[in-house]
Amino acid sequence: xxxxxxxxxxxxxxxxxxxxxxxxxxxxxxxxxxxxxxxxxxxxxxxxxxxxxxxxxxxxxxxxxxxxxxxxxxxxxxxxxxxxxxxxxxxxxxxxxxxxxxxxxxxxxxxxxxxxxxxxxxxxxxxxxxxxxxxxxxxxxxxxxxxxxxxxxxxxxxxxxxxxxxxxxxxxxxxxxxxxxxxxxxxxxxxxxxxxxxxxxxxxxxxxxxxxxxxxxxxxxxxxxxxxxxxxxxxxxxxxxxxxxxxxxxxxxxxxxxxxxxxxxxxxxxxxxxxxxxxxxxxxxxxxxxxxxxxxxxxxxxxxxxxxxxxxxxxxxxxxxxxxxxxxxxxxxxxxxxxxxxxxxxxxxxxxxxxxxxxxxxxxxxxxxxxxxxxxxxxxxxxxxxxxxxxxxxxxxxxxxxxxxxxxxxxxxxxxxxxxxxxxxxxxxxxxxxxxxxxxxxxxxxxxxxxxxxxxxxxxxxxxxxxxxxxxxxxxxxxxxxxxxxxxxxxxxxxxxxxxxxxxxxxxxxxxxxxxxxxxxxxxxxxxxxxxxxxxxxxxxxxxxxxxxxxxxxxxxxxxxxxxxxxxxxxxxxxxxxxxxxxxxxxxxxxxxxxxxxxxxxxxxxxxxxxxxxxxxxxxxxxxxxxxxxxxxxxxxxxxxxxxxxxxxxxxxxxxxxx
Amino acid sequence: xxxxxxxxxxxxxxxxxxxxxxxxxxxxxxxxxxxxxxxxxxxxxxxxxxxxxxxxxxxxxxxxxxxxxxxxxxxxxxxxxxxxxxxxxxxxxxxxxxxxxxxxxxxxxxxxxxxxxxxxxxxxxxxxxxxxxxxxxxxxxxxxxxxxxxxxxxxxxxxxxxxxxxx
Numbered sequence: 001x002x003x004x005x006x007x008x009x010x011x012x013x014x015x016x017x018x019x020x021x022x023x024x025x026x027x028x029x030x031x032x033x034x035x036x037x038x039x040x041x042x043x044x045x046x047x048x049x050x051x052x053x054x055x056x057x058x059x060x061x062x063x064x065x066x067x068x069x070x071x072x073x074x075x076x077x078x079x080x081x082x083x084x085x086x087x088x089x090x091x092x093x094x095x096x097x098x099x100x101x102x103x104x105x106x107x108x109x110x111x112x113x114x115x116x117x118x119x120x121x122x123x124x125x126x127x128x129x130x131x132x133x134x135x136x137x138x139x140x141x142x143x144x145x146x147x148x149x150x151x152x153x154x155x156x157x158x159x160x161x162x163x164x165x166x167x168x169x170x171x172x173x174x175x176x177x178x179x180x181x182x183x184x185x186x187x188x189x190x191x192x193x194x195x196x197x198x199x200x201x202x203x204x205x206x207x208x209x210x211x212x213x214x215x216x217x218x219x220x221x222x223x224x225x226x227x228x229x230x231x232x233x234x235x236x237x238x239x240x241x242x243x244x245x246x247x248x249x250x251x252x253x254x255x256x257x258x259x260x261x262x263x264x265x266x267x268x269x270x271x272x273x274x275x276x277x278x279x280x281x282x283x284x285x286x287x288x289x290x291x292x293x294x295x296x297x298x299x300x301x302x303x304x305x306x307x308x309x310x311x312x313x314x315x316x317x318x319x320x321x322x323x324x325x326x327x328x329x330x331x332x333x334x335x336x337x338x339x340x341x342x343x344x345x346x347x348x349x350x351x352x353x354x355x356x357x358x359x360x361x362x363x364x365x366x367x368x369x370x371x372x373x374x375x376x377x378x379x380x381x382x383x384x385x386x387x388x389x390x391x392x393x394x395x396x397x398x399x400x401x402x403x404x405x406x407x408x409x410x411x412x413x414x415x416x417x418x419x420x421x422x423x424x425x426x427x428x429x430x431x432x433x434x435x436x437x438x439x440x441x442x443x444x445x446x447x448x449x450x451x452x453x454x455x456x457x458x459x460x461x462x463x464x465x466x467x468x469x470x471x472x473x474x475x476x477x478x479x480x481x482x483x484x485x486x487x488x489x490x491x492x493x494x495x496x497x498x499x500x501x502x503x504x505x506x507x508x509x510x511x512x513x514x515x516x517x518x519x520x521x522x523x524x525x526x527x528x529x530x531x532x533x534x535x536x537x538x539x540x541x542x543x544x545x546x547x548x549x550x551x552x553x554x555x556x557x558x559x560x561x562x563x564x565x566x567x568x569x570x571x572x573x574x575x576x577x578x579x580x581x582x583x584x585x586x587x588x589x590x591x592x593x594x595x596x597x598x599x600x601x602x603x604x605x606x607x608x609x610x611x612x613x614x615x616x617x618x619x620x621x622x623x624x625x626x627x628x629x630x631x632x633x634x635x636x637x638x639x640x641x642x643x644x645x646x647x648x649x650x651x652x653x654x655x656x657x658x659x
Numbered sequence: 660x661x662x663x664x665x666x667x668x669x670x671x672x673x674x675x676x677x678x679x680x681x682x683x684x685x686x687x688x689x690x691x692x693x694x695x696x697x698x699x700x701x702x703x704x705x706x707x708x709x710x711x712x713x714x715x716x717x718x719x720x721x722x723x724x725x726x727x728x729x730x731x732x733x734x735x736x737x738x739x740x741x742x743x744x745x746x747x748x749x750x751x752x753x754x755x756x757x758x759x760x761x762x763x764x765x766x767x768x769x770x771x772x773x774x775x776x777x778x779x780x781x782x783x784x785x786x787x788x789x790x791x792x793x794x795x796x797x798x799x800x801x802x803x804x805x806x807x808x809x810x811x812x813x814x815x816x817x818x819x820x821x822x823x824x825x826x
Contacts, residue, residue: 235752362680365683390691
């Protein structure tokens with residue numbers, strides 16, 4: 001019922017359905033044949049069902065330990081816990097490509113279900129584009145990386161999974177990150193459909209924005225989760241390594257953030273149309289390149305555990321078709337889109353334009369830093385690399401004006417603003433930011449952390465004061481405030497929350513710039529002090545885990561003689577994979593993380609010493625908390641009535657008549 | 660505000676941002692680019708002590724030992740590309756995947772005495788994958804042809820004769 005052959009057949013069926021979903025609605029839209037266009041949602045849903053069945057088959061193979069399937073034999077083992085048998089399905093190349101296409105199909109299904117208020121022709125075209133991309137990836141899956149391949153003779157047990165990856169954080173990281181990546185396929189499809197149609201208007205902006213916001217939320221969560229994972233699993237005390245794979249997720253996030261903002265201008269003022277379409281295409285192109293970078297091994301990195309250049313050729317062709325094709329269409333059709341909205345440089349639109357320019361500049365810097373080393377190697381044969389110093393020096397100065405503008409932007413009215421009037425709203429926030437600056441001077445060292453910290457406080461204060469002003473606190477009665485709170489659009493709440501989240505993340509990053517660490521070699525009972533805390537190694541003992549041997553240390557921490565906590569860092573030895581992992585121990589009070597790692601044991605008897613690495617990481621949890629707040633903000637604005645209802649009926653009717 | 664002046668504003672803003680981004684990038688590149696070097700290259704032309712480089716090669720088997728500098732543990736080991744070996748000093752806990760006889764990449768500076776002080780040591784994620792730079796260097800010097808199986812153990816390189824391609 002759920003065997004690998006059934007799964008393989010369902011995958012092939014889904015691929016054929018996706019091809020039909022690509023061809024028929026486009027042809028139908030061209031011939032103005034409503035019946036052909038109307039087929040698109042049914043095709044999308046049936047493709048989703050077929051693919052879902054196929055994925056379920058692969059999961060069943062892994063759960064039932066069917067080691068005759070190559071993919072399961074290579075990545076699973078009988079002794080593996082059930083959770084990791086399921087999540088291990090997407091922990092490898094073949095399974096992750098299948099997951100990728102499944103998420104794409106889910107997006108198609110969502111457009112079919114939630115896009116009922118879209119004009120039929122537009123919906124047909126959007127689904128057709130999604131189907132085309134889907135078909136490409138499913139073909140990639142079928143032809144070069146078949147997850148259902150059988151192996152003969154079947155081994156008795158699988159080879160198991162890298163113990164480093166057996167972690168709940170990493171188990172759910174890929175699906176969330178992929179949903180973020182793939183979610184931008186929907187704005188992309190909308191952009192291409194708009195180019196084919198030759199028309200972008202306010203209604204289009206309103207339809208496309210929820211999809212962009214949803215994808216952005218997932219991508220934000222995915223990046224935050226990945227960063228958190230490397231913080232507490234890799235045990236280097238770092239949270240972001242400017243690794244090509246990490247950059248590959250940051251780049252679409254930057255353009256996606258720009259897209260979420262520029263789509264507002266399309267929706268409210270019918271401006272920046274061409275730019276928004278280009279951003280939608282660029283964001284998905286960067287998402288696709290992100291997968292390509294990881295899968296092809298063009299950019300080697302510590303994260304790449306699926307290197308295979310042979311598959312790269314197929315992906316490269318797929319990228320050339322999708323990105324090249326959409327850009328060619330853009331070059332051909334974009335001139336026919338004209339902007340109508342006029343606005344002065346000092347206005348909400350003006351600040352959003354500035355936001356876009358700055359985000360894209362940062363993105364350009366990250367792209368350059370990521371792509372320059374491999375290109376240099378290709379062209380000049382010289383192996384070089386750039387790391388944290390480069391990215392810090394190049395991106396932080398561009399982030400400062402962005403933060404400054406974030407605070408001002410939400411206070412500006414549309415069309416034309418009077419600076420004096422706007423600034424009168426911002427006095428309180430500026431005052432708080434000034435106090436923040438003093439606080440930063442006291443607590444932080446280094447000019448960039450101080451500036452970033454003060455500006456982050458400015459962003460938070462300005463967002464809060466903007467909401468307070470809108471609900472009329474201090475000007476109207478309590479009843480009036482309540483009424484206004486209820487009437488304030490959810491998207492305004494969401495925007496304020498997202499900005500506050502960004503401020504929290506930046507504060508966390510500033511705090512982490514002041515992190516201190518020490519590497520010490522101590523006997524049992526010895527005490528070392530780090531930044532005011534006394535760390536005492538109480539004891540070290542060995543124990544046997546389910547599939548590993550572990551060495552566990554007990555480290556007591558006292559602050560000014562007062563007991564704080566005992567940390568239990570471990571070093572685990574996985575015998576079957578002959579691999580060691582480090583289990584970090586973290587004590588957090590949400591202001592400061594105390595982070596302990598136990599290293600090697602040296603000597604024997606009384607002279608036994610242990611290497612410990614001790615970290616004090618101020619504000620570390622804020623980095624991921626801010627990401628979560630940003631995503632919640634995005635989800636809040638998704639729940640806005642205007643987003644759910646979509647465009648006003650009148651505009652929809654007009655579109656229908658024109659179509 | 661006419662369409663033209665608005666466009667002018669946007670163009671000015673774009674130029675300012677993109678210009679400063681380019682300037683920042685170039686400035687950061689000129690001071691922060693890290694070159695990869697193999698031990699034989701370090702021996703042949705040592706870079707200046709204030710220049711950070713990435714040193715890559717195999718950890719020579721049996722070369723890892725510890726020095727204790729006033730309570731701070733320092734790991735010392737030899738990194739080789741089969742032609743020359745460089746002594747690397749690293750303060751800290753070596754990564755879980757660090758093994759003698761396997762490939763490693765160290766980030767740091769070359770000291771006046773020819774030794775290498777690492778600020779970061781990277782070992783790879785799994786058993787079969789070797790940093791590309793190290794693999795290229797091994798192939799270039801003829802120590803390893805991937806067609807004939809896995810890379811040889813690092814300790815044997817100094818005595819090995821280079822295999823001819825197809826031989």
